[in-house]
Amino acid sequence: MxxxxxxxxxxxxxxxxxxxxxxxxxxxxxxxxxxxxxxxxxxxxxxxxxxxxxxxxxxxxxxxxxxxxxxLNNGNQNVSKGGHMMKLRYTPFQIKTYAVEEQNSPYHDVFHKFKSLDKMPIIVGTLHSMLTPIVSTLKYLNDNLKIAFIMTDGAALPLYLSNNVYELKKRGIVYKTITMGHAFGGDYEVINIYNALIAAREIAECDVAVVTMGPGIVGTGTPYGFTGVEQGHIIDVVNDLGGISIAVPRITFRDKRKRHHGLSHHSITVLGKITKTRSNIVLPQFSPQQAKVIEKQLKENDLTQKHNILKIEKNILKQVLEYYGLEVKTMGRDLNDDPEFFATCTAAAIYVASLPDLK
Structure with missing residues (x-):
């Protein structure tokens, strides 16, 4: 109840x-x-x-x-015109949305004609707190980039809950938002991750997309009992559709929970057991002691064999945030409290911004 x-x-x-x-x-x-x-x-x-x-x-x-x-002060309300795709289905709050792939949508044929993402970079995160450092760094390095944010239904369902998205759109950092599954409130509504990626490229005409859930990841402390397992499937979808997948691992040395120390057990599970295809994992520069911990975790879980491990030495996030007037937080910790977490997010963005097709 x-x-x-x-x-x-x-x-x-x-x-x-x-x-x-x-x-x-x-x-x-x-x-x-x-x-x-x-x-x-x-x-x-x-x-x-x-x-x-x-x-x-x-x-x-x-x-x-x-x-x-x-x-109680609002009277009867009639359903608005257009759209037939229900979200929050068979609950008292089921809502009608206008999905871009619906038969009556002007974009319907786009999905029939789609061939490939054609090496479009797709950055796949887990926590919603990864979004701001990634997209702000991308935009800072290349102001011409059109960036799509795809929000999954792994956590909060209303896009409107996210203060981050509000600030990023207000500043013109995120160009278009796409809400998939039961998530709702984006510029475009879609049924699943396949069509979300297609919409980002063919309808929103974006150069790069960032995929994460909304605020409020669910976890249980068990190997597979967290909503971040979706990252593995999304990586595979990106690769299946011909995109370039960049997986952002969850890395912190400031979380008191041992299972999240260094490379989080979430990332070890997803990148080692869930995803079936190869992705690019970009790491920032750590202290020598931290680097040893990460290197050991990568090798013990065969991640160096399963994925491309790339390294970025520079970290520009502080100046990026100052430039845009933004703040970041994850699990209540800010940039000073958890620098390794945010540096990992920024490293992925720096790598993507350096790709030849985006320069």
């Missing part, structure tokens, strides 16, 4: 694209909530609302926000 409470909006905190943050009074306590305008309509000060308070009560990573289920 979910936890449901009734509340009253006492203040609108912020209005973003597709999302409104509000302060609500619940049982005489003021708490924060998120309203997805596309799901529950416009929200205003004084509105009586029904909220899902489960995540906050379980102390999960939602930033302390509840989510609006229904606005």
């Amino acid at each position: 979910i936890s449901i409470k009734r509340g009253k909006v006492i203040k609108v905190i912020n209005r973003l694209e597709g999302r409104t943050d509000v302060l609500v009074n619940i049982d005489n306590k003021d708490e924060k909530a998120i309203n997805y305008d596309y799901l529950t309509g416009e929200i205003r000060e004084g509105d009586d609302i029904i909220l899902n308070t489960t995540a906050v009560e379980l102390n999960l990573g939602t930033g302390g926000y509840h989510f609006v289920i229904y606005n």
